[in-house]
Amino acid sequence: MREITYVKAFTESLMQLMAEDEDILVIGEDVAQYGGVFHAFDGLWKTYGDRRVIDTPISEMGFIGMGVGAAARGLRPVCDLMFFDFIGVALDQLYNQAAKLKFMFGGDVSVPLTLTTAGGGGLSAGPQHSQSLEAWLAHVPGLKVALPSSPYDVKGLMVAAVRDDNPTVVVLNKRMLGSKGPVPEEIYEIPLGQAATVRPGRDATIIAVGRMVPESVTAAGELAESGIDVEVIDVRTVQPLDSPTILESIRRTNRALVVHEAVTFGGIGAEIAAQIQEEAFDYLDAPVFRLGAPFAPVPFSPVLERAYIPDSNRIVAEVRRLLERTGG
């Protein structure tokens, strides 16, 4: 299969989605003529023109709210929030409006809005351009949240998100934009709420989010060299969360480590750990471990940022610690 970059897989998904559905339009800052600050929208404006690819003022609350209204009237807007960190200035339109209209209007309206954004650290982008805030959104009934971990997943999850009738946030990982991987040329969908077991194993299960998936696979490879066989699950979406896949794995391996870039406290790992102890307590040979960022903003200095974000070395160390731990 041909290999393309993570960001090209994103662009291709929109190119193909817009060809099959006239109701899809793209709205955001610098997405039209300029193609987006990450080139994620390159070529769309040239292909689909001013009507379907719309540059907006710097008004995230306004244009996401406009997307909500357009979606409530039957369009399928894809609104782009340049950096995940900017969600704060637009949040009301996402959590009080997009997420709730269906429920609070008695079911009469759907909001098929897709919000695309770029999150994660590792680029020395500093405290306001590097965050991983997916747990905030996963907490809101009515939203769906996807974090693709490969070019293949970017395309498949984007297609599912845009075709979904619910407001769905797709969080691209900035540091993975240039990474390459196999991507089918035809359009395909990865169901939202279906985790992927990206590496089978017997000794422990790593449940990983976003860019921590390839880091975990690398870690699993290193551990295999010392005879440790680790299973790696990519949650793909944190809302809905594929709990059955996670629990089934834990019942086989009896040990669990959750890894994400977001700060550990109150992160999605807390929810996953809670579900495991509620549903698979009797299968556990050790407490559920979590590996995330320390409770601090994302630092700018490359030295500090490397110390802040988990990587394969720290995942290896955590897995070893997990395996040494006994349940008493």
Add this chain to the structure above:
Amino acid sequence: MTESAEQDPMSALPPDVIHDLHRRMVRIRLFEETAGKLMEAGRLPGFLHLYVGQEAVAAGVMATLRADDVITSTHRGHGHAVAKGADLRYMYAELFGKQTGYCKGRGGSMHINDLSIGMLGANGIVGGGIPHAVGAALASVYRGQDSVAVPFFGDGATNIGVFHESANLAAVMHLPVVFVCENNGYAEFTPQDRHMLIKDVADRAAAYGMPSDIVDGMDVIAVYLAAQRLVARARAGEGPSMLEAKTYRFYDHQGVKGLRIPYRTQEEIDSWKQRDAITALEQRMISAGLATAQDCEKVWSDTGEEIAAAIQFAEDSPDPDPAHLLDNVYTV
């Protein structure tokens, strides 16, 4: 009322339009007065933000709109829903929290909506619905239709960021939106001169390159004529505009009785009540020979019967079933 029928701008309007405006206002007034009584009697759960006093704005604007034109509303939204043609039975059922209500008992007073008549919902977040109207206008243009969108909001909402973002977006995108500010002089309990330093909210339109108009919001004919002009302009593809209607709510921010802090004087309230938009229109209709006092009275009594039946419907309706609590969290 000293104006003669000849001088009255009302004389330019067909009688059926005037009767329609009257009927819309009476329906709002009686709906709200009755809801207030139900609340005071402890029969309605939750909050109630009554629209009494502001009827001329909803009636005057809505009478210029088509069914496919979209409005968005506010926490004080019953008047907009009634004027747009909502079914009073489903409105009361929602106030009672019943399964037959517009929101199936999931929304309540602040979320009444009816997409079939272009009512894209009241909203509990101040300013929250404004960009939805901009999006509805975008959808209209996108599909090559000529429907327009009208977000309603108060003076207080023009201090929130999303108002400014929405106004600017509509302007730069040249969308068919008529922003209607119902300036009732208070942001909850804070008077206008303490929450902005301009007298006319409509001044804000100029910042976005939009034309605006200011009308007496107690004069339904003036509201109608101004809205008609701005709606026609939007429909003709001439872009967004803003209408400010100076009005007043007769009851408190929430509920019926005044609260602890007397933030408005009785003199002020009385002076606005003397300018009651419905009474004023009835006097004009009678002096113009368009209706008798009995004709007007019949509109009230007919509406009263409709409201009694609607309340009966609401009371007879079932409560929502907790087994279906999770319905409509997602579209499946």
